[in-house]
Amino acid sequence: MATRNNGKLKEIKNYLKDYSIVLKCLTDYPQIPEIKEIGETFYDNAFLKAKTVSRWTNLPTLADDSGLEIDYLGGKPGVYSSRWGKTDQERIKKVIQALQNTKEEERKAHFVCVMSLVTLEGGTFTTEGICTGKITLLPKGQSGFGYDPIFIPDGYNLTFSQLGPDIKNNISHRAMALRKMVRIIIDYYQLK
Template sequence: MKKIIFATGNEGKMKEIRMILEDLPVQVLSLKEAGINSDIVEDGETFEENALIKARTIHDLTGELVLADDSGLEVDYMNKAPGVYSARFLGEDTSYAVKNQYIIDQLREAKGGERSARFVCVIAAVFPDGTAKTCQGVIEGEIGYEPAGENGFGYDPIFYVPEYGCSTAQLPPEIKNKISHRGKALEAMKKVLEEYLQV
């Protein structure tokens, strides 16, 4: 069976990725499962650049088919911050509970449409021959007034999806995977992989 290394150590992310790619005839390994310990410097200025940096770094180490994603939250009221710095926002080791509360506090005065935000995800694939492909997914929503929900991770508890009337952390995983930025980007990448694997 072919294997794909997904350049992440995030367990929550791996769970979502495996659910979406489960019907492909591949084994999807996290960096840890592939026995790779690599410090990747994400110094790109866009989600796409960072995803490619991660995928290329691990591909150069292994020669395998590598997927990587870069994703983040863009809050319009904060000039699209935290954006590409979402993971490192307010410092590398700051908990998401603190980050989420900070964003809610920043939007104290924001009403209605001023609270608009989106999650963006770009997935990059670097194939064994070194060629690369990227796919992007976006979900539009707004910043909630308080954190809610236990299902997600990261900024999910404060990201409110009006058409579902709840945060992405309150959505059942199968619905979240359909509508989320990562879900959409992965579905697009899945088509690329099906072609590559000829399934």
């Protein structure tokens, strides 16, 4: 898995616990340098990370790129979600400030996750997951990471942070993309 993000890794490992898939991450390969997310789309960044890490490790590699797109902000922060500030708190504060004078119905947003798998044979598989919802201006909850304390998914009255990992890992953008990718991996590698 082409990530050093512990929150993301924990989510994915939790989802894969019932499958015979061994997951290693970039912390297992400290010699691999930081991969700059220079793509203009989530797909570009996910593919770049998967391809780069696969070349370094000579292993099939799964990578994702994900982010929050807020309608009122024209899709921002989008592919820059993790770089919209130095810390989760800074990023959340920036979103809240940008939406400070908006009505609730103007704060529609969605999380996007694109996963890319690069195989040793040079094949590439890509999946996408989208979770729609809205932004709350009052951060709530302790679990999760990133924008979880301010994102309320459709059909719920609680933020991702308040819902906790069991529910979030079932309904999130990453869960949707990962569900599709697991089916591809099982079929491609003929796993049971």
